[in-house]
Amino acid sequence: MKFATKIIISCLLAMVVCTSIYLNAALYYKPEIKTEEQDTINYDLLLQLRYLKGAIASGEAEAMQKLYPEGYIFMHALTALAWHDFARQCDPSLALYEEAHTEISKSCSAITDDLAKSTFDPYLQLPYGAFYTGWSNFLLGKKLGLESMSKRNIEEVNLFKQQCESIAHALDSSVSPYLESYYKAAWPADMLMCIASLGLHDQLYTPRYTATIETWLKKVKTNLDVNGLIPHAADAVTGKPNEDARGSSQSLMLVFLYEIDPDFARQQFELYKRCFLGSCLGLPGIREYCNGTAGSGDIDSGPVIFGMGAAATLVGMRTMATYHDHSNANALECGIEAFGIPIKNDHEKKYIFGTLPIADAFIAWAHAGLPRKTNVENDVSWRNYFHIYSILIVTVAMLLLIIVWSYKKSFKKSNERSNLS
Template identity: 45%
Template sequence: MINKILKVVFCLPAIVVLLVILFSNINLYYTPEITFVAPDSVRADLLKELRGLKSALHDNADIKMQRLYPEGYLFMNAIYGLAWCNFMEGLSNESEYFEEGTVELKKTWDKIDSDRGRSPFNESLPLRYGAFYTGWSTYFLGRKLSLEHPTKRKESEVTYFKQQCDSIAAVVKERIYPVSYYGGAWPADAILCIASLSWHDKLFEPRYAEVRKAWLEKVKNNLDVHGLIPHSVSPLNGKPVESARGSSQGLMLIFLREIDASFASEQFAIFRSNFLDRTLGLSGIREYPKGEFGIGDVDSGPMLFQVGSAATLVGMQTLCLYGDVENSVQMRDVIEAVAFPYERDDRKSYLFGLMPIADAFITWSHSVERSHDNVSSSFTTFHVISAAVCIALGVFLWIILRPKKPTSDVLHVPW
């Protein structure tokens, strides 16, 4: 009896892997759920994801993420808020979902515009609290104001937004990429700042077109060896320190299209050529360009065969926005297959709710999707590989767990 129990325990990892492979192959065929409530039709599963994050934030998920990432609190709230902004676009102002989103945007802004939201950042930097805080907070506020009727906007928020845009415009005239921390500058943070100026000119009297144009010319003169905006730069002269990476490049492209669509399309073509890859027959975004090898860090998240988790979660949205719907949908389906989605009541979460920042990225990427009913993905290669692994595991389990034929020590004499 003890021998049988030990065999089962020994085989447990193989059994778990077998079940995960079967679950993943089944879950690859994911179809978003649409709900119609007059006068709007909405993605029901997206709404569940937003409410799952809403519940997680109620339980202080943003504070927990701050303990793992230097900007976890701000990052999670900003991405959550932007997902609501995307969800609300096109909805009737009278919709119950629009009203729910309005409440969530207010709560999100109150968190971002708070001592806790600013606490990781230095007030005395050229851009007050640095480019990361200024970029994400100002961009989010611009999106929030865009969804509000001009007569219902808070005057204090409008004034603050305009002041922040003036500060951004003044600083980027001196430095291409303002610092986020002393001694550190990342182009992704600066792009959020410049995209905020674009939103200003959409919402109010245009005044920053020349600032954006001059900034973009400097950017074009400081690209990396691949012709892409680098991952990190020298805060003194804006020269590349680390070449483009999938996680930051995918993020920058989301906002770059709001600054200059033509240049953004050129950057996307280079990005797609260098970072879009297929592993085990599945599409993903590499953290490092093809032909280069790197290790994971806080920016990339976990990596498998050089495909980055953060790069793929963000890249799903990037590909969708630039029209590569086929690969975007395949990434969506792969994430649905491997991220262990869990639904309860009116909420949905991933990875058993253990990593809310991942939920936030997934939800944000899902929020830009529209109808993809006519798009289908082929997973034949992955199915063949999965079948081969399952057969090998099945044979292994059969060899270990099969009952042995009874043996007898009694001598049998046939006469």
């Protein structure tokens, strides 16, 4: 075997060993908790948000729109909602709180501009559809909730209330619990955002949508999929499932359903875990398709690797935390930290080398929903299986390395014996 070939093979095997060591160490990730301006904050989350702040300022939201039909909205909404959760950790009198509020305000403005609306149809039963109205209105309501009554912009208050009224009016005249996001196309996850904004209205102002929400829930409960879950896609006219539940939409819906109907949400969560919580090489992940079924990745799911959905797993971290399953939330967080290839410095933190900022937005929002300190774990055994797999892989790599470098010596001895005979 030529010396150059040995070097190349050795380098590849060394990469396998080093990668295994890195991944196993990364599974013990703990976010950096730091005191800034007298507040104890998740500093890793702040660095993520600082990266997203710069990414949005440099036009990454517009770039994501070219890759994903709702990329612009998601980029702004998820980043702003993560800022919202971060702001709740801060004293309102401090600069970090003001920074968070400023970024939320920028994203609220961006979501109401012509570019944000250009993808959506203003002539649907609910103008601009359930996705646009749900996300834009929910974000606006969250912004108003951070502000005292005297500091709320009256135009924003009126817009929020008008959009809530539009949602309720459209629902009252619809047989289906799922209003269109696009012409004749409805996704329950989009509708959850609309209902969540109605619930938010009733927290901020005099309640008026209790009956609308209760009627919506009754319709939803009579239009579940074969597993008893809210479907991924539904008929916009009848509300009947068009596609059974999937991990990406379930992870997202359950975060918001918990605030709407906690009892129903917990029932759905248990079914969700039974159908979608899985593992790959011993590491927990969220399947995109229910256990026992298979499918490929698409624009909703992102990559599906060994059955585990990228979007489902990223958002699933927050889902688990929402339902106080901190062991699985921590496991998903550590897995994302290991395989997300984070790059961190004093100014920012980004994942996948910063090549897909919308993924960073999902991760930041998911991280923002975790407890500030995640050092309490109910179960750490999930790491053991991955450690065992890794030991086997490293052992094989080391044996191959020994074989490669002993090849010439063994070959030479074999030739000497042949010559003697």
